[in-house]
Structure formats: C-alpha cells, structure tokens
Amino acid sequence: MLSIRNLSQHAVLRMAQRNISLRDLEYVLEHGERVYKTGVTIYVLRKRDILQNDRKNSDIMRLEGTVVLTGFSQDGHLEIITMYRNKCAFRTFRYKQKYDIRRKYRKSRNLPILQEES
Numbered sequence: 001m002l003s004i005r006n007l008s009q010h011a012v013l014r015m016a017q018r019n020i021s022l023r024d025l026e027y028v029l030e031h032g033e034r035v036y037k038t039g040v041t042i043y044v045l046r047k048r049d050i051l052q053n054d055r056k057n058s059d060i061m062r063l064e065g066t067v068v069l070t071g072f073s074q075d076g077h078l079e080i081i082t083m084y085r086n087k088c089a090f091r092t093f094r095y096k097q098k099y100d101i102r103r104k105y106r107k108s109r110n111l112p113i114l115q116e117e118s
Helices: 009-018 022-031 052-056 089-094 101-105
Strands: 033-037 040-044 066-072 078-085
Touching: 009 078, 022 066, 022 078
Parallel strands: none
Antiparallel strands: 033 040, 040 066, 066 078
C-alpha cells in the first residue's frame, strides 16, 4: 500500500492534474513494465501488461500508456517523482541514447574526438 509520504509534491500535483488515484498508481506499479534508465526506475503500463480480465474495465483501460518515474529520496526511501501518459513511451525509453561526455570536447562536427596523449 502506497502512502502519501512516498509521493513527491510534484507527483501529487501531477496526479491531481491527470486524474490518477492511488489505486490507479498501485495498478501501474504492480503490472507495468519496469525500465531502469538515467538513475531512475520507470514503470510503463502497456496494453499487453493489462490483465485479460481487466480489459473489460474502462477504468483500467484508460491507464494504458501511463508512465511513473520513481527514484530514491535523500533518506533512502523509494519515492514517486512524477507520472504522465504516453502510449509510445516504452519505445522511447528502450532506445534512449546514453550521454557522451566526449562530445563537449569537440570544436566542430567533422573533427575527431580528442585523444589523451600518453
């Protein structure tokens, strides 16, 4: 069972704006696909993640495409950061590029990456 203390103020605001209840949030966390990217855990509820018995329930089907970002708070507890809806979100997270720190050393696009001299 989630409690209000596990939600950030931003997440509470977004839940109110997007009409997502605590029960809806628990369903997404329980049945959604888990993706680890950029230091946070992302739960994405796809159509295939919704149970066959729940597909007749319109309250559950409206949750398709719901994305929940979770992380750890300063005291070490799991915290819900934010949530939104995007039906293509899983595809976006699966192919997200890693940050390349070497790019900041390039002067122009056609110059090679600088190598350290040994």
